[in-house]
Amino acid sequence: MAYFKVESLVKYFGGLAAVNGVSFEVAKGEIFGLIGPNGSGKTTTFNMISGYHRPTSGRVIFKGREIHHLKTYKICKLGIGRTFQVVKPLGRMSVLDNVIAAAFSRVNTMAEARELAQKSIEFCGLSHVRDVLAKSLPIAGRKRLEITRAMATQPELLLLDETAAGLNPTELIEAIDLIKKIRDNGTTIVIIEHIMHVIMTISDRIHAINFGQTIAEGTPVEVARNQAVIEAYLGTDYA
Amino acid sequence: MKKRLYPLILLAVLAGFPLVVEDNYYQHLMILFLMWVVIGSAWNMIAGYTGQVSFGDAAFFGSGAYAAGLLAHHLHVSAWWGMAIGGLAALAVGFPFGWICFRLRGAYFALATLALNEVLRHGTTIAESFTRGMLGIMIMPTFVSKVPYYYIALGMAVVSVLSVRLLIRSKPGYYFVSIREDQDAAESLGIDTHFYKMLSLAFAAFWTGMAGSLYMNYMGFIDPHVVFSLHDISIMAILVGIVGGVGTVYGPTVGAFIMVAVQEMFRSGFFGLFKFLAETTGSESVRALADVLTKGHVLGFGLLVVLVILVLPNGIVGDWDKIKKKVFRIHSPA
Amino acid sequence: AEPIKVGVVLPLTGSMAKFGEIERRSFEMALEEINAKGGVKGRKIELVFEDDTGKPDVGRSAVEKLISRDKVPVVTGGYSSAVVAAAAPVAHQLKVPFVICTGAADDVTEKGYEYVFRINPTASEYPEATKSFLKGVAKVKTAVILYENTQFGQSSSKAFEEDCKELGIQVLMKEGYSAGAIDFKPLLTNVKAKNPDLIYMVSYVLDASLLIRQAKELDINPKLFVGGAAGFTLPEFQMSAGPAAEYVFSATLWTPNLRDKDYPGAKKYFDNFRARYKSDTEYHGAEAYASMYVVADALKRTKSFTPKDVRDALAATNMKTAFGPVKFISYGKKTQQNKLPTYLVQWQDGKLETVWPKDVATKKALYPTPKWSARK
């Protein structure tokens, strides 16, 4: 039994099929990359996994349990955390409070939540801005807050949607380190990223989609050499 | 440390008030003030903390008042029983409403609350045979003295403010604010937003309903236009919340005090100050001014609303740092 | 000597301010007349006006203030029924007499409040004259009752419905509406289909004129249109409805043409008011004017100026005023309620004529009403 899998997911918006039959399996403990041209349906796939959109058809199975009919918050409680491509900080709360709110999904008392939040903040390296209001963080800080918050919900499976976009190469290296650290901590990761340097370095396996349909799957090297991926996505430079 | 004492000092002052000031009139104003503390705190919970702005608080207020009133009218029991029922009646209105309308966001939700209130107002007016329609419900007040009412109101105010305080420093409070800041993000953090919005609404409806039944008991008379009034209840509740400070524990207390005082001040021509001046100076222009002021008191009130929002968009407690800087030239340490 | 303070609660601002203002002026006119004649017991009377804004809670605050801050021995005024209903128990509990001059809610004087008196008839008594007119002259078989959904509308339409039962008139339809509707055609189309002999309407002034105007547009032809006081007697009604106002009857409590025997000074009050303020007055003003005299009369007779003594003096009132004879009696469930006849007036040639009861009529009632098509 696969740890996590999606089966022929389909999502229509009006007449448009944003996702049109995507299936993949993720093994426990791996970093699984999801790539594809803009508008190919990656974020929509995440939205279906995390319960924001109900699939038009298809199934999402986590640890043997169908979850695609569950509400978002239930999915979080089951142990699937996510970040948003368009970041959503809780603007007028401090960074710490942002994370405490997340921690409450696992614990009930203030003291426990604070402790959990602190740990998560330290782990993700946000201690220096702990008491800053979330809205005054720059983009990189906000992206990191997304991860920190998701981590405070103690996910077994973490969905990262372009958390590295907008970082310069040096910052990227830090981001890669953090993601690896999270994986080493025992969390399985599905990651969407357009920056090849990131996705190729950290993914164990990569799944490529185009127009909502699978075009390739395999190790980074295999996918990077795949003709369909090169044509639709990578362009000649990366070949 | 000192800051923590303020509420206690305030409480002591309030507890001693009717013993020191025996004037009925001031006691009456204080009872209104305390009632508005309750309503303001309730509104602040759903709107200020949870971000679901209600323009229909009167719906809950009226339900509470009518629960108490109808109980007394039909069953001839004391309207104080309505105190228990009033909060629950408001809940009974709030639940189906929230269940349906919480799928709306922002301004749409606000408009829906407004519509709810209007429906209830028309409904109570039309259902003459049950509610006595516009004839209203009249009961004999229980106490001649205001002091018992005062302490009941004080008790309610203290409990409601305390419960806000407790709530917002715990899990639900964090959840409420998260929902206000970003509902989608909140969902992804494991927050059952619908449940917590309902919880917040329940809190608000309950306390507003309680305030409504207090009103029935204390005033002895209600009719649909009084208790389901957009301006006098719903908007006033918002003003209390906004003037005091949205999303602050003691904001509504400050707001309630200011709004009740200001309203009465405008109504009574600055407590008769201008009339007094006109009489002592005998000056015609002062008399004319006094006349204009008393006639234009609602205008003054409206202007005040406009001014407050322009100058103190986050209320007195919310903008306290700004006020300190501007008015007292004190800079709070960063 | 110090003047004696008398408290007056009136809607001086807000949507009812128009009448609050008329009443305030009438109070002041009466006050000046009384003070000019030496006041009471060598002391002048001073009026302390409080604005109730037409809202019961404010009205209550106002009465509380008058009693506990200004220490007035008696409060009068009270325009809206809701304000009166909320303020009366306060007066009763604080044991300071409250002489109501306008608020018409029946049950205010049905609760046995010892300190509450009312000069004007209650809402349910407004149709009295109409009733006797229907009995004596216009013997109709069917009626439709339309009323605004207000305290006054609901209670007096109910009273008229009962009168109809008594007279054997079949009520084909009784329907309320919220004041301020743009279009009464849905209502009137139904009325037209019922084709009643009588249309009874309790409406405020411009709803009244819209009802009549639109009845004309739809060509509805009952034998008579009757208004239940409120809006149909005001000049604005005639101005706005124009020729459509002709033939419309209305109940009223007072007209300036009433006989001096029972209504001493009615005409004089009317003329003085007009001369002084250059504007019209009507029964509300007369109520206020009379009320001032009733209070002054009690203050003259009272043993002392304590509220208790003033109350006792009020209870013994027996006098005639511009608004009619005043005597606070108990009848039915009511206590300390003044009982007055009501009148029927009709718009004839653009003027409001008293047509019923016969002994006070200025013109003969024009009945039945001609069809719209038969009018000029």
Place this chain on the structure above:
Amino acid sequence: MDVFLQILVAGFLKGGLYALIGIGMTLIMGVMGIINLAHGQLMMVAMYVTFVLHSFFGVDPYLSLFVAMPALFLLGVVIQKYLLNPLIKAETILPENQVLMTVGIGMVLTEVIRFIFKSDYKSVTTSYTGATFFLGSISFSWALVVAFGIAVAFTVAMFFFLIKTDLGRSIRATAQDKDAAILMGVNTRRITVITFGLGTALVACAGTLLVPVYYVFPDLGGPFTAKAFIITILGGLGSTVGAIFGGVTLGLAESLGATYLGMEYEDIVGLTIFVLVLLFLPGGFKRLTKV
């Protein structure tokens, strides 16, 4: 059958007036995102302008359109410029502050008018006030027929204005992304001011047309504000064509409700539709018609 037809006609004609009220609101609320709880009060002010022109200068209400509309345009401009625009800059917890501001403005307008004109009910009677013509046995009010025609004309005009002109496009662009509009060279403050002015002028038109068949008093604003909301939500925010549909639907629903349920249910019918549309057809008729 006659009853039914008569009611249909009455509802339809009233709907025309409602549409005019709604177009103004849809501009302000849908296009600019301002929830304006003073809409009815602004209409009331326009009605007083018309009243004054008629009773002191004998100006026919239809002619006074040419005064009332510009006058209210100016009033709208002042309100937006000095009262609403400053709020956009202020950082507040609740965006609803702006809503409350319009409540305050509504109160001030009502009270200022009351101060000047007292609470009296005023009416303007013209030769066409009660004028009707009959088709078969169905009566048509002339004044309402004219109002209906003008409403349709304005809707069409506004529709093309918003779609086809640079100013119209700038208005829509400002509504969607203020900063981006600035980058495109749009003076967004001016745009908001103009839009609010336009919305106000349109409701002024509705008010003026209403004067001959209705009456004026200071408290008249509130109920009309409520109606404006219902119409706008029914029609779909920002949709001018929707406003016509919304207006007529509300007019018809009210009339039918008033006839077959009872006049006292008139308002409840409107409110019920409002809530139902909010819940089951979010986006209103715009969702169906796509314009």
Place this chain on the structure above:
Amino acid sequence: MLSIENIDVRYGDLQVLWGVSFEVREREIVVLVGANGAGKSTTLKAISGILKPSSGSIRFDGIHLDQVPSDKVIGYGVVHVPEARRLFREMSVEENLIMGSLSRPAKAKRKETLEYVYGLFPRLRERRKQAAGTLSGGEQQMCAIGRGLMALPRVLMFDEPSLGLAPILVQEVFEIVKRIKEEGVTILLVEQNVRQTLALCDRAYVLENGRVVLHGTGSELMADGHVKEAYLGL
């Protein structure tokens, strides 16, 4: 032709730029490099007038842009393609493009420029009736660039045009930037894709914590030890 002298910019109480100076010459591609939050976007906003510097000056062909109201800046040919594209989501692609040509000279040439833009991005012609909000990320970026071109820019400022684009589109965007430059438009570019932009540009400035700390030609900076370490991840 564009010279920024010593500007300080703040958001309320928070100062973000401290005495930033640089210049852009005719027909150059100039790049601003910097870490997240260094103040690159803020600099562009200051030039296009959305933010006003609290001191210092911004001159374009001798005109004090810092004294020009923000909505007039585009009229001088200084055009800003903002971060995250900022299209008018509910308007069609064509309407979005038209919104770029409100100024008088641009309006006069609207038809021709539209043809030119469609020639540059045939994809946009295909989608011209579609609401911009429903375009894919890459199409949106094309639309945003097209909208900027519609204003007949003399200086075109791009804020992270490659952000969130698929690699194949990143290539395309850089190609387009080069082509636009060849058409005679001066370009000021902010990019995180430091390697590629440094290779492309004429000159570059490095911003750190709101201050310019380094500048030089692309190849100079590429060879700089600090840049290598801090921005190229080497």
